[in-house]
Amino acid sequence: MVSEQQVLLVDAGNSRIKSVLLNNANVAEPDVHLSLDSFLGWLKNKNFSHLYLSNVGKNDISERIASFCVEQNVAFIEIFTEKENFGIKNRYENVSRMGVDRWLAMVAAQEMTEKPFCVIDVGTAITCDFVVDGQHLGGWITPGYHLMQDALVKNTARVFAKEAKPSQLAPGTYTEECVSQGCLAAVNGVYLSAVAQLASERSDFAIIIGGGDKNMLAIIESTDTIRSANLVVQGLARYARSQLVA
Ligand SMILES: Nc1ncnc2c1ncn2[C@@H]1O[C@H](COP(=O)(O)OP(=O)(O)OP(=O)(O)O)[C@@H](O)[C@H]1O
Numbered sequence: 401m402v403s404e405q406q407v408l409l410v411d412a413g414n415s416r417i418k419s420v421l422l423n424n425a426n427v428a429e430p431d432v433h434l435s436l437d438s439f440l441g442w443l444k445n446k447n448f449s450h451l452y453l454s455n456v457g458k459n460d461i462s463e464r465i466a467s468f469c470v471e472q473n474v475a476f477i478e479i480f481t482e483k484e485n486f487g488i489k490n491r492y493e494n495v496s497r498m499g500v501d502r503w504l505a506m507v508a509a510q511e512m513t514e515k516p517f518c519v520i521d522v523g524t525a526i527t528c529d530f531v532v533d534g535q536h537l538g539g540w541i542t543p544g545y546h547l548m549q550d551a552l553v554k555n556t557a558r559v560f561a562k563e564a565k566p567s568q569l570a571p572g573t574y575t576e577e578c579v580s581q582g583c584l585a586a587v588n589g590v591y592l593s594a595v596a597q598l599a600s601e602r603s604d605f606a607i608i609i610g611g612g613d614k615n616m617l618a619i620i621e622s623t624d625t626i627r628s629a630n631l632v633v634q635g636l637a638r639y640a641r642s643q644l645v646a
Pocket residue numbers: 412413414415416417456501522523524525544545546610611612613
């Protein structure tokens with residue numbers, strides 16, 4: 401039996417590294433680190449016995465965190481996408497190709513509802529995965545709000561973007577506003593398309609939403625929506641509890 405305060409959960413994402421202790425996984429905002437070096441520096445003064453890692457970045461992130469753990473005598477557990485676990489069957493033929501953040505988002509979401517669901521993670525990329533009766537049906541990968549804008553600006557001569565996220569959806573009246581409003585519409589389109597996808601076969605389902613940009617969907621979301629602070633961290637917490645604490 402390991403104390404939850406001894407277990408650090410680490411989410412190495414596309415643009416940032418987040419970490420939180422297992423006992424705070426449901427309540428606290430994760431600590432955010434902008435680089436691996438600053439994360440490893442920060443880790444040095446911390447006291448924990450187990451580290452659970454989810455990494456969608458390069459392999460050397462996993463390798464450097466693993467060697468840190470060897471040096472510090474910390475147990476290192478990296479989670480990888482699985483064919484089947486926690487009552488979810490993955491639809492991918494080659495599950496090693498699915499980002500572990502998507503798998504962990506499904507693992508987290510499955511604990512939040514009994515209904516057929518889709519889980520939408522609104523971050524650097526937007527991912528959406530559908531699960532019905534424990535069977536993953538497949539999913540979508542879309543550029544996130546900032547990536548969409550970057551792609552537009554890079555591939556046109558006369559289109560410019562500004563960073564501020566609109567607080568509500570409306571037609572834009574000058575270039576920058578048309579871009580921010582258009583990309584907000586596209587983000588919302590993922591949600592609306594997911595609802596249509598689920599509703600075509602059944603009337604009762606849940607939509608679970610997480611990620612740094614989840615508030616961009618607040619404009620349209622309905623009562624069937626459940627929000628998660630951080631789906632990847634919640635998924636890691638489920639693994640850690642099942643292996644260490646239970
Ligand atoms: N403090 C913040 N710093 C950076 N981005 C933030 C912050 N708060 C909210 N965001 C928003 O969150 C988005 C990033 O989402 P999220 O944190 O879920 O993903 P990530 O860490 O970039 O990587 P991944 O998508 O792999 O998890 C950004 O597009 C940004 O708009």
